[in-house]
Amino acid sequence: xxxxxxxxxxxxxxxxxxxxxxxxxxxxxxxxxxxxxxxxxxxxxxxxxxxxxxxxxxxxxxxxxxxxxxxxxxxxxxxxxxxxxxxxxxxxxxxxxxxxxxxxxxxxxxxxxxxxxxxxxxxxxxxxxxxxxxxxxxxxxxxxxxxxxxxxxxxxxxxxxxxxxxxxxxxxxxxxxxxxxxxxxxxxxxxxxxxxxxxxxxxxxxxxxxxxxxx
Amino acid sequence: xxxxxxxxxxxxxxxxxxxxxxxxxxxxxxxxxxxxxxxxxxxxxxxxxxxxxxxxxxxxxxxxxxxxxxxxxxxxxxxxxxxxxxxxxxxxxxxxxxxxxxxxxxxxxxxxxxxxxxxxxxxxxxxxxxxxxxxxxxxxxxxxxxxxxxxxxxxxxxxxxxxxxxxxxxxxxxxxxxxxxxxxxxxxxxxxxxxxxxxxxxxxxxxxxxxxxxxxxxxxxxxxxxxxxxxxxxxxxxxxxxxxxxxxxxxxxxxxxxxxxxxxxxxxxxxxxxxxxxxxxxxxxxxxxxxxxxxxxxxxxxxxxxxxxxxxxxxxxxxxxxxxxxxxxxxxxxxxxxxxxxxxxxxxxxxxxxxxxxxxxxxxxxxxxxxxxxxxxxxxxxxxxxxxxxxxxxxxxxxxxxxxxxxxxxxxxxxxxxxxxxxxxxxxxxxxxxxxx
Numbered sequence: 001x002x003x004x005x006x007x008x009x010x011x012x013x014x015x016x017x018x019x020x021x022x023x024x025x026x027x028x029x030x031x032x033x034x035x036x037x038x039x040x041x042x043x044x045x046x047x048x049x050x051x052x053x054x055x056x057x058x059x060x061x062x063x064x065x066x067x068x069x070x071x072x073x074x075x076x077x078x079x080x081x082x083x084x085x086x087x088x089x090x091x092x093x094x095x096x097x098x099x100x101x102x103x104x105x106x107x108x109x110x111x112x113x114x115x116x117x118x119x120x121x122x123x124x125x126x127x128x129x130x131x132x133x134x135x136x137x138x139x140x141x142x143x144x145x146x147x148x149x150x151x152x153x154x155x156x157x158x159x160x161x162x163x164x165x166x167x168x169x170x171x172x173x174x175x176x177x178x179x180x181x182x183x184x185x186x187x188x189x190x191x192x193x194x195x196x197x198x199x200x201x202x203x204x205x206x207x208x209x210x211x212x213x214x215x
Numbered sequence: 216x217x218x219x220x221x222x223x224x225x226x227x228x229x230x231x232x233x234x235x236x237x238x239x240x241x242x243x244x245x246x247x248x249x250x251x252x253x254x255x256x257x258x259x260x261x262x263x264x265x266x267x268x269x270x271x272x273x274x275x276x277x278x279x280x281x282x283x284x285x286x287x288x289x290x291x292x293x294x295x296x297x298x299x300x301x302x303x304x305x306x307x308x309x310x311x312x313x314x315x316x317x318x319x320x321x322x323x324x325x326x327x328x329x330x331x332x333x334x335x336x337x338x339x340x341x342x343x344x345x346x347x348x349x350x351x352x353x354x355x356x357x358x359x360x361x362x363x364x365x366x367x368x369x370x371x372x373x374x375x376x377x378x379x380x381x382x383x384x385x386x387x388x389x390x391x392x393x394x395x396x397x398x399x400x401x402x403x404x405x406x407x408x409x410x411x412x413x414x415x416x417x418x419x420x421x422x423x424x425x426x427x428x429x430x431x432x433x434x435x436x437x438x439x440x441x442x443x444x445x446x447x448x449x450x451x452x453x454x455x456x457x458x459x460x461x462x463x464x465x466x467x468x469x470x471x472x473x474x475x476x477x478x479x480x481x482x483x484x485x486x487x488x489x490x491x492x493x494x495x496x497x498x499x500x501x502x503x504x505x506x507x508x509x510x511x512x513x514x515x516x517x518x519x520x521x522x523x524x525x526x527x528x529x530x531x532x533x534x535x536x537x538x539x540x541x542x543x544x545x546x547x548x549x550x551x552x553x554x555x556x557x558x559x560x561x562x563x564x565x566x567x568x569x570x571x572x573x574x575x576x577x578x579x580x581x582x583x584x585x586x587x588x589x590x591x592x593x594x595x596x597x598x599x600x601x602x603x604x605x606x607x608x609x610x611x612x613x614x615x616x617x618x619x620x621x622x623x624x625x626x627x628x629x630x631x632x633x634x635x636x637x638x639x640x641x642x643x644x645x646x647x648x649x650x651x652x
Contacts, residue, residue, distance in 0.1 A: 053519075054515075054519075060519040060520070061519040084506070084515070085506050085509075085510070085515050087515075087516050087528050088528065088531040089516065089520075089524065089527055089528040089531055092531070106502075108498070108499050108502045108503075111498055112495070140534065
């Protein structure tokens with residue numbers, strides 16, 4: 001799988017490159033600012049771009065903007081955005097930039113190597129991965145009169161993991177229960193949220209959940 | 216308003232045309248002064264009557280309405296006269312907030328309000344006369360200029376003038392009035408700047424801050440400077456403590472874990488693995504600590520997106536729907552931006568914690584001089600700076616920038632907090648945005 005990495009700190013850029021190479025990704029370009037990122041994405045057309053939010057020249061949200069405009073140029077291009085901090089505002093902008101194939105994670109999550117690599121693969125495959133911090137904020141702010149409040153604690157937990165882009169099997173493993181229990185929970189959740197589970201792909205589920213929470 | 220040119224002073228090398236234009240402008244301002252005397256008369260009567268019957272109580276109601284109106288009119292005069300004199304005439308009022316009772320008490324003790332009152336008298340007699348003189352000088356020129364033509368079209372005898380030595384009664388003689396026109400023009404040319412200048416100076420003397428007001432202002436500024444310094448010193452101490460007890464301690468623990476793991480890696484790989492896993496959790500929490508410290512110093516989203524984006528982000532994090540309307544044609548200076556952000560953040564936190572509100576709104580705008588943030592909620596009301604340290608803290612934070620906080624929160628709600636910070640905006644670019652979060 002071909003990856004473009006954009007990160008202005010050399011230490012982190014090399015670390016990411018090494019890490020992804022160790023998991024058999026092909027790092028076709030590792031750039032350090034938003035302008036060269038745009039060029040690299042156009043020339044290499046990678047399977048996924050891993051982008052830092054804050055980059056030169058302005059050191060603000062350059063990376064995020066570059067990622068969003070790259071997706072305008074090439075709709076559905078998978079982008080995983082990494083950030084020193086997570087902001088709902090940015091998550092929404094990313095989600096709004098097309099149908100899935102986005103990820104938005106705290107940089108810390110890289111330390112959990114296997115989960116991180118899993119996230120890269122999910123996004124590259126067209127899935128959506130949101131940082132647990134964003135997800136918990138999204139779920140926590142659901143107004144008391146919303147259907148989300150009708151969920152049981154366990155169902156909320158499942159919904160949260162679902163929004164992080166995990167498959168039923170992964171959720172089952174995380175909660176130490178059977179996959180069958182999870183599919184029962186998820187059909188309960190869909191019923192309570194009036195969502196129709198036509199398609200069981202992780203991406204569709206996440207998008208439905210997020211769209212619902214944003215409404 | 217760019218008022219660096221004193222209209223009453225000749226400009227070097229302005230020439231005849233420039234001088235003429237300047238004097239015409241001054242004549243125009245005389246007309247403005249004359250017109251402004253009309254509301255001044257009304258205010259004079261109302262204030263005098265109001266003060267007269269203040270003991271009965273009805274007078275107080277009159278004063279509640281007319282004292283602010285007087286301030287409005289004198290502010291117009293401050294701007295007009297300031298513009299003519301090419302300098303800014305500062306507003307001298309004592310600032311504060313509170314109900315009508317507090318306002319009356321504050322006005323009674325504020326020399327500036329009494330000077331406003333005195334000004335209404337001076338303005339409608341001496342000031343008005345001077346303004347008429349300013350206009351009259353110009354009217355005289357016009358009068359003598361058109362006199363021969365008026366003489367021609369009016370019936371015989373209407374405009375015959377007896378000058379003692381001779382009587383002007385023929386059309387040819389009527390043109391002699393043009394001599395007077397030249398005299399009048401000379402007078403207008405010479406005196407117009409002086410007359411209007413004196414009229415403007417009259418305003419400046421009465422309406423600009425008195426020495427006492429300036430001294431009070433200096434005291435206020437010193438006080439707010441001292442508070443600001445205290446506040447930043449306390450902030451630095453807090454940051455130092457947070458770093459020392461939080462991130463720094465965790466990094467030490469991390470080092471110890473790694474060192475131990477290094478020792479164990481050959482003897483007991485399983486234990487070493489556990490230590491490494493633990494080390495990873497420690498880095499996560501150290502990063503969490505650092506993030507919250509950074510947020511406390513300067514929120515990253517504020518740096519990235521400015522006040523507009525940062526306020527939207529705040530609204531998104533609220534557990535209730537918050538309607539956000541932001542119209543900012545540029546960015547305020549960084550310290551003001553930061554103060555406005557933290558103040559808004561504190562107000563929203565209050566809404567979340569205490570108000571029991573079901574919805575809220577934030578309105579951010581800038582009228583060219585003042586940044587205004589209005590935060591409203593439909594909660595229980597009854598908020599007061601005396602009850603919580605949060606609101607008092609917001610007011611203190613803003614005072615460093617001459618900003619004010621106005622709180623209206625009757626029991627039962629709704630609560631409306633208005634923050635105003637005088638400042639200019641940089642880089643004029645439009646970034647309006649609105650929406651419901």
